[in-house]
Amino acid sequence: MKGILANPITCFLTIRAEFPVSRIMLLPVFLMLLVCLPEARAADDTKTKIVLIAGQPSHPSGQHEFNAGCILLARALNEQSSLPVHVTVVHNGWPNDESVFENAKAVVIYSDGNDRHPTNGHEEKVDELAASGVGIMCMHYAVEVPPGDRGNYFKRWIGGHYEGGFSCNPHWTAPLAPNSDHPIANGVPGFPANDEWYYNMRWADPKTATDVLTSTPTREKINRYIHWTPAGEKELGNRQTLMWAVQRKDGGRGVGFTGGHWHRNWAIDDFRRVVLNAMIWTAGMEVPEGGVKSEPITEAQLNENLDEKRKMEHISLPSDADLNQPAAEPVEYRWPGKKP
Numbered sequence: 106m107k108g109i110l111a112n113p114i115t116c117f118l119t120i121r122a123e124f125p126v127s128r129i130m131l132l133p134v135f136l137m138l139l140v141c142l143p144e145a146r147a148a149d150d151t152k153t154k155i156v157l158i159a160g161q162p163s164h165p166s167g168q169h170e171f172n173a174g175c176i177l178l179a180r181a182l183n184e185q186s187s188l189p190v191h192v193t194v195v196h197n198g199w200p201n202d203e204s205v206f207e208n209a210k211a212v213v214i215y216s217d218g219n220d221r222h223p224t225n226g227h228e229e230k231v232d233e234l235a236a237s238g239v240g241i242m243c244m245h246y247a248v249e250v251p252p253g254d255r256g257n258y259f260k261r262w263i264g265g266h267y268e269g270g271f272s273c274n275p276h277w278t279a280p281l282a283p284n285s286d287h288p289i290a291n292g293v294p295g296f297p298a299n300d301e302w303y304y305n306m307r308w309a310d311p312k313t314a315t316d317v318l319t320s321t322p323t324r325e326k327i328n329r330y331i332h333w334t335p336a337g338e339k340e341l342g343n344r345q346t347l348m349w350a351v352q353r354k355d356g357g358r359g360v361g362f363t364g365g366h367w368h369r370n371w372a373i374d375d376f377r378r379v380v381l382n383a384m385i386w387t388a389g390m391e392v393p394e395g396g397v398k399s400e401p402i403t404e405a406q407l408n409e410n411l412d413e414k415r416k417m418e419h420i421s422l423p424s425d426a427d428l429n430q431p432a433a434e435p436v437e438y439r440w441p442g443k444k445p
């Protein structure tokens with residue numbers, strides 16, 4: 106048999122001799138292929154396309170893991186949600202080939218902001234996509250751009266943005282309250298998470314954003330200050346918007362989400378669910394009543410695809426210790442570009 110297999114022609118003839126296959130028997134197989142192939146292609150075309158842009162590596166290991174985080178989110182939607190959606194991940198910033206945006210219903214950006222924002226210098230392209238009804242969603246540092254032209258684009262696309270010197274970004278444990286009137290909150294109960302929850306966004310005037318997740322920062326809840334502003338301090342004790350949604354006049358939708366600093370938080374089921382819900386809502390889809398389904402994330406999966414850093418951290422699953430960190434000592438006002 107070995108000798109026969111070595112020669113494909115002999116092998117085929119031998120198999121034919123052993124299992125004679127008539128042309129009539131092959132006909133249904135041929136017809137089935139003819140019917141199934143275009144159908145398979147059509148089914149793929151009917152899936153809603155989302156382009157997920159992961160920013161370039163930035164912070165120490167385990168923080169701002171845009172590439173690994175986007176892989177987890179794409180896997181959940183593509184393989185676990187059972188929804189007619191397909192996510193294409195673009196790694197390390199703006200795509201070299203903009204044809205990736207063809208037929209996309211949403212562009213979701215998880216990256217650094219300001220000069221390192223993937224849309225920096227590509228505002229016209231994003232504006233063209235938004236004007237044609239494509240949804241835009243920005244996560245974590247990707248909600249931060251300077252005021253002026255770039256800030257105005259963000260007010261139009263997603264209803265607002267983080268503004269240096271006005272907004273602030275402490276790490277704090279937020280008991281998150283979902284707005285149950287909004288479909289993005291489907292299947293999402295209130296839940297706590299410790300993150301670098303930016304707050305006090307600069308909104309479009311008049312305000313277009315609808316709250317999706319809110320929480321109230323206090324001194325006791327803040328375990329680390331990064332940039333601290335008078336405007337942010339004034340908002341202590343007031344309910345803040347940590348995820349919001351806009352329905353734009355051009356028919357498209359926009360979402361901002363200020364969490365996403367710690368990679369481990371993707372393993373919090375409700376944290377992940379509200380972001381997956383937001384992604385499909387931004388793409389114009391209906392959010393299932395119980396929210397988007399996805400499988401729990403294991404510690405091993407949390408440690409996959411991390412950006413290469415000089416010192417690699419092993420990432421543990423989120424725990425109560427994250428939520429119960431001691432309050433940080435208050436700090437002086439500080440932010441990049443602050444005059445002494």
Ligand SMILES: [Zn+2]
Binds near residue numbers: 169245246366
């Ligand atoms: Zn961060």
